[in-house]
Amino acid sequence: MKILVCIKQVPDSEGVLSISNSGKGTEFEGTYRMNHFDEFALEEALRIRENMPVESIDAVSVGPARIESTIRKALEMGASRGIHIITEGEDHISPLETATRIASFAGEGGYDLILAGVMAEDDMQSQVGPMIAEMLGYPSASSVICEEIDPEKGILYAEREIESGVRECLEMKLPALLTIQSGINRPRYPALSNVLRARAQEITVLVAHPGAKPEKREEIVTFRYPETTSKGLFLEGDKKEKARELIHILHEKSII
Amino acid sequence: MNEIVKKKQIVVIAEHRQGNITPVTGETLSLARELGRILDLETTIIIPGISMENQASHTAGTTGMNVIGIKGEGLELYNCEAYLEALTGLLKTADLHYIILPHTAMGYDLAPRLAVRLKASCITAVEQLSGKGESVTFLRSQWNGKIILEVALLTERKVVTVLPGSWPALDEKPEKPGQVTIIPFESFTKHSKTTGIKEAGRTEFDLTKADVIVAAGRGLRKEENLPVIYELSGIFPKSAVGASRAACDAGWFDYGRQIGITGKTVSPKLYIACGISGSTQHIAGMKGSQMVVAINTDPAASIFGIADYCIVEDLTTFIPCLLEEYGIFSRRQDSE
Numbered sequence: 001m002k003i004l005v006c007i008k009q010v011p012d013s014e015g016v017l018s019i020s021n022s023g024k025g026t027e028f029e030g031t032y033r034m035n036h037f038d039e040f041a042l043e044e045a046l047r048i049r050e051n052m053p054v055e056s057i058d059a060v061s062v063g064p065a066r067i068e069s070t071i072r073k074a075l076e077m078g079a080s081r082g083i084h085i086i087t088e089g090e091d092h093i094s095p096l097e098t099a100t101r102i103a104s105f106a107g108e109g110g111y112d113l114i115l116a117g118v119m120a121e122d123d124m125q126s127q128v129g130p131m132i133a134e135m136l137g138y139p140s141a142s143s144v145i146c147e148e149i150d151p152e153k154g155i156l157y158a159e160r161e162i163e164s165g166v167r168e169c170l171e172m173k174l175p176a177l178l179t180i181q182s183g184i185n186r187p188r189y190p191a192l193s194n195v196l197r198a199r200a201q202e203i204t205v206l207v208a209h210p211g212a213k214p215e216k217r218e219e220i221v222t223f224r225y226p227e228t229t230s231k232g233l234f235l236e237g238d239k240k241e242k243a244r245e246l247i248h249i250l251h252e253k254s255i256i
Numbered sequence: 257m258n259e260i261v262k263k264k265q266i267v268v269i270a271e272h273r274q275g276n277i278t279p280v281t282g283e284t285l286s287l288a289r290e291l292g293r294i295l296d297l298e299t300t301i302i303i304p305g306i307s308m309e310n311q312a313s314h315t316a317g318t319t320g321m322n323v324i325g326i327k328g329e330g331l332e333l334y335n336c337e338a339y340l341e342a343l344t345g346l347l348k349t350a351d352l353h354y355i356i357l358p359h360t361a362m363g364y365d366l367a368p369r370l371a372v373r374l375k376a377s378c379i380t381a382v383e384q385l386s387g388k389g390e391s392v393t394f395l396r397s398q399w400n401g402k403i404i405l406e407v408a409l410l411t412e413r414k415v416v417t418v419l420p421g422s423w424p425a426l427d428e429k430p431e432k433p434g435q436v437t438i439i440p441f442e443s444f445t446k447h448s449k450t451t452g453i454k455e456a457g458r459t460e461f462d463l464t465k466a467d468v469i470v471a472a473g474r475g476l477r478k479e480e481n482l483p484v485i486y487e488l489s490g491i492f493p494k495s496a497v498g499a500s501r502a503a504c505d506a507g508w509f510d511y512g513r514q515i516g517i518t519g520k521t522v523s524p525k526l527y528i529a530c531g532i533s534g535s536t537q538h539i540a541g542m543k544g545s546q547m548v549v550a551i552n553t554d555p556a557a558s559i560f561g562i563a564d565y566c567i568v569e570d571l572t573t574f575i576p577c578l579l580e581e582y583g584i585f586s587r588r589q590d591s592e
């Protein structure tokens with residue numbers, strides 16, 4: 001069994017995100033980290049390996065040089081190999097392009113199972129996983145919250161979370177692709193031994209071929225801040241003053 | 257097939273559950289109608305299923321739009337592979353413009369694959385439309401609503417998913433019902449099969465009956481901070497503690513307390529969001545609250561966009577201060 005996990009580096013929400021002066025892109029000041037949903041996907045792969053023979057768990061990511069730290073984090077968590085499909089600059093990469101890059105790599109790899117996150121926290125598109133599956137002709141299921149593999153039969157049993165607490169159950173033939181929903185497991189903290197191993201480990205770098213870039217199908221016309229339709233009142237003062245004001249408001253409204 | 261889906265159309269893929277078209281499909285139809293008016297396009301609704309005749313004629317009656325039922329084994333429950341097969345057979349050769357789906361577990365599962373297969377552009381979780389003459393652009397959020405993107409779709413065929421809650425349900429009194437066509441479908445799917453639907457079976461907390469909900473998010477930072485949330489909830493009669501999905505994932509709360517699109521929908525008199533960023537998926541579950549107070553360290557957090565009272569503070573120090581001030585307040589009340 002060979003598993004591929006797609007991981008994306010995203011800006012941490014504690015940093016400061018702003019629209020660049022040109023209005024054609026965003027700028028970010030702060031730290032980057034692994035997309036939370038991908039941590040769940042990687043953890044799921046590690047748990048599969050604890051239950052059955054798995055030849056390798058490869059972690060792949062598409063993006064500029066800075067994403068190396070996130071690929072290393074995947075090695076620290078326990079991935080066998082890191083693959084960096086390197087792109088130039090900070091330009092927005094479309095889901096189609098990301099999927100094309102990953103699919104052309106994965107197509108050669110003979111993976112039995114590909115895992116991705118259900119959504120990237122920055123772009124929130126939920127497109128890349130199913131697109132890869134379509135390009136490779138794999139069956140897929142998104143928002144998976146529970147899975148079990150029968151390696152002998154080559155069958156995967158999955159439950160996907162649909163709206164309001166209901167799950168859809170399916171059976172799929174391997175090779176298959178799942179996008180993982182948060183809560184399927186509890187991602188581990190890297191063990192020190194893995195951190196040390198990962199530090200010395202080589203990451204496979206593949207240069208994204210400019211010629212293999214799919215034609216642009218969507219164009220971002222503008223990036224803008226949401227219109228502040230907020231009717232909200234920002235309470236002023238120090239903690240104490242804000243606390244008193246809130247109590248006053250709740251009292252006036254007969255809540256306390 | 258070209259005869260059935262006529263020239264340059266909008267096609268909406270209807271979602272149904274237990275024999276009923278879902279309310280979000282109605283919202284999706286509203287976007288289709290708005291788009292259709294701008295671009296002068298007709299909308300056809302496609303219902304894949306096994307026995308959709310009644311639904312189909314009902315829908316044709318209430319919307320005035322043409323309805324196509326694709327009828328066959330393997331379509332009674334949603335299955336990506338079967339749906340793809342059923343739809344591409346019909347859509348591949350049709351000269352159509354837009355394929356629109358709700359951004360639900362069906363929509364975001366199916367849309368990206370459909371787009372790749374039909375060589376279409378794809379935009380998901382659309383919240384607004386901007387139409388100037390013949391050119392139309394779509395608005396969607398990034399980063400939990402901190403940034404809005406305006407996107408133009410460049411290809412002839414376009415796949416769009418609609419964020420639930422962004423449009424009102426279609427409400428029309430058509431002069432005459434749309435035309436209904438049922439076409440048989442034989443599935444050849446081999447790789448995947450939907451075997452059933454089940455309830456998640458979570459511990460139930462009575463969130464829906466509470467007057468006040470104090471909800472915590474990832475901003476709680478660690479388990480040791482849990483008591484302040486329960487203490488804050490404790491000062492209100494008929495109150496309950498809720499949580500964001502991220503806070504449940506961290507193991508701080510049972511999933512039965514999760515509020516949002518994949519959790520509970522609540523509409524209390526007061527909702528206090530503590531350390532919750534305000535993702536669209538969370539807001540979908542609490543936007544019916546009569547009054548919202550948000551406590552967050554980030555003044556740009558999207559939750560402030562829907563809050564009535566906004567408090568930019570660290571919850572781990574602010575809530576203890578609030579509890580202390582409340583103590584002083586209630587002692588004063590008692591002595592009066």
Ligand SMILES: Cc1cc2nc3c(=O)[nH]c(=O)nc-3n(C[C@H](O)[C@H](O)[C@H](O)COP(=O)(O)OP(=O)(O)OC[C@H]3O[C@@H](n4cnc5c(N)ncnc54)[C@H](O)[C@@H]3O)c2cc1C
Nearest residue numbers: 473474475500501502516517518531532533538553554571
């Ligand atoms: C298909 C799907 C379904 C989903 N369904 C749901 C759902 O039903 N419900 C749901 O909630 N989510 C759902 N999500 C997840 C959702 O996208 C978000 O990831 C989640 O809501 C984020 O939770 P959060 O606001 O607690 O965390 P974050 O987004 O990480 O926000 C934490 C916030 O806390 C603030 N903060 C940090 N420290 C402090 C402090 N000390 N004091 C005060 N504030 C602080 C930060 O500024 C930040 O705004 C779903 C996602 C998907 C893909």
Ligand SMILES: Nc1ncnc2c1ncn2[C@@H]1O[C@H](COP(=O)(O)O)[C@@H](O)[C@H]1O
Nearest residue numbers: 006061062116117119120125126127128
């Ligand atoms: N640049 C990338 N590199 C690797 N995987 C990615 C990348 N972008 C997205 N993914 C994967 O696709 C999932 C969904 O992303 P998205 O479609 O952008 O919401 C993520 O959770 C990742 O698993």
